[in-house]
Amino acid sequence: xxxxxxxxxxxxxxxxxxxxxxxxxxxxxxxxxxxxxxxxxxxxxxxxxxxxxxxxxxxxxxxxxxxxxxxxxxxxxxxxxxxxxxxxxxxxxxxxxxxxxxxxxxxxxx
Amino acid sequence: xxxxxxxxxxxxxxxxxxxxxxxxxxxxxxxxxxxxxxxxxxxxxxxxxxxxxxxxxxxxxxxxxxxxxxxxxxxxxxxxxxxxxxxxxxxxxxxxxxxxxxxxxxxxxxxxxx
Numbered sequence: 001x002x003x004x005x006x007x008x009x010x011x012x013x014x015x016x017x018x019x020x021x022x023x024x025x026x027x028x029x030x031x032x033x034x035x036x037x038x039x040x041x042x043x044x045x046x047x048x049x050x051x052x053x054x055x056x057x058x059x060x061x062x063x064x065x066x067x068x069x070x071x072x073x074x075x076x077x078x079x080x081x082x083x084x085x086x087x088x089x090x091x092x093x094x095x096x097x098x099x100x101x102x103x104x105x106x107x108x109x110x
Numbered sequence: 111x112x113x114x115x116x117x118x119x120x121x122x123x124x125x126x127x128x129x130x131x132x133x134x135x136x137x138x139x140x141x142x143x144x145x146x147x148x149x150x151x152x153x154x155x156x157x158x159x160x161x162x163x164x165x166x167x168x169x170x171x172x173x174x175x176x177x178x179x180x181x182x183x184x185x186x187x188x189x190x191x192x193x194x195x196x197x198x199x200x201x202x203x204x205x206x207x208x209x210x211x212x213x214x215x216x217x218x219x220x221x222x223x224x
Binding site: 002004006008032034041042043044045046049088092096097098100101102103 | 114150151152153154155200202211212213214215216217218220
């Protein structure tokens with residue numbers, strides 16, 4: 001069993017809808033929680049990071065962490081076709097290693 | 111503002127051939143990483159270098175070797191390519207002392223082994 005589980009999708013939504021992405025993890029020692037965005041044929045780029053339970057907002061993006069449930073989420077409000085990409089959750093363990101989820105492909109249709 | 115640069119962008123090899131994937135970063139980062147990305151598998155760490163002069167195995171090191179040539183450059187070598195090594199390879203770098211482990215990625219090398 002992988003330490004970080006993520007539904008690969010694809011997830012297709014109409015423009016303007018809220019996109020909801022989730023990951024679960026098994027190791028309670030995980031410390032930092034990140035979301036990377038990867039456009040087709042490009043490298044991953046950091047979107048957001050957080051280290052505590054609760055919500056963190058950045059424009060249309062909200063990252064949510066629930067350490068008690070070992071569950072992290074990313075919400076994209078007012079989704080745009082330019083948000084179409086693969087979103088990867090990534091978590092840093094106590095040894096400083098980064099563990100990635102498999103990535104969820106999101107398609108926002110006009 | 112180049113960041114992490116990988117060469118080549120694409121490569122086709124025959125089984126048994128060798129090649130070296132090159133990676134260079136201009137952000138003065140101490141740590142560098144090589145990952146492979148396969149459908150449904152996410153990013154898997156092949157090797158990493160915490161600092162110049164050191165290298166360590168990651169999750170899937172078999173069939174690969176690495177060289178940390180200097181602080182800027184970290185190369186990945188396939189000595190005898192196999193079809194199972196068909197993948198997209200990403201190089202990444204990280205600033206030393208960054209507990210968050212935020213890594214910056216190159217654009218990738220798409221490798222096909224026939």
